[in-house]
Amino acid sequence: NAGVTQTPKFQVLKTGQSMTLQCAQDMNHNSMYWYRQDPGMGLRLIYYSASEGTTDKGEVPNGYNVSRLNKREFSLRLESAAPSQTSVYFCASLGGYNQPQHFGDGTRLSIL
């Protein structure tokens, strides 16, 4: 019963470094999502993948890229990290219409 698994849980980067956040789900869900959460804010959608082989921009995509590696895995890449990308990143998956999303426990990313 792993659900949605995110790695790593914590990471500190220097400005300009690159990094990939990993997400995997074991529920055979078609859709997957990446969000960021900043203090006092709700979650904002970065990118999503409605199905294997497709990805689309969300509300705040600048500075990020994604890869839907297969049905299980959806990764988020920061090519050149900036302090404004310091945040908590959540991955989620969705099984179908009018169903709830299932969330991982997040990756806490600090960029110095």
Added chain:
Amino acid sequence: SQQGEEDPQALSIQEGENATMNCSYKTSINNLQWYRQNSGRGLVHLILIRSNEREKHSGRLRVTLDTSKKSSSLLITASRAADTASYFCATDAGYGGSQGNLIFGKGTKLSVKP
């Protein structure tokens, strides 16, 4: 931009009291969902209410939806210290032309004192 706005931003009550949180949104929706987030953790789904539904119950939780007013409320009855968390409403309004994409509000921080 945030679709949903929760009210109040923070709520402090005693154990055993009821807690009511409200959510307003701007556009027509497919469904509205409520999630709980404990400190340092991910979001946990509480209730999903479809646009053609007016009220749903789950244990001590009651959610109402008024599509004419574009608003929803979450009632937690007989609150417990363990209910201390942030509560978020999220709307599925077909963002980006894709059903299932959620837009979240900023949340209500609930503190239940023993």
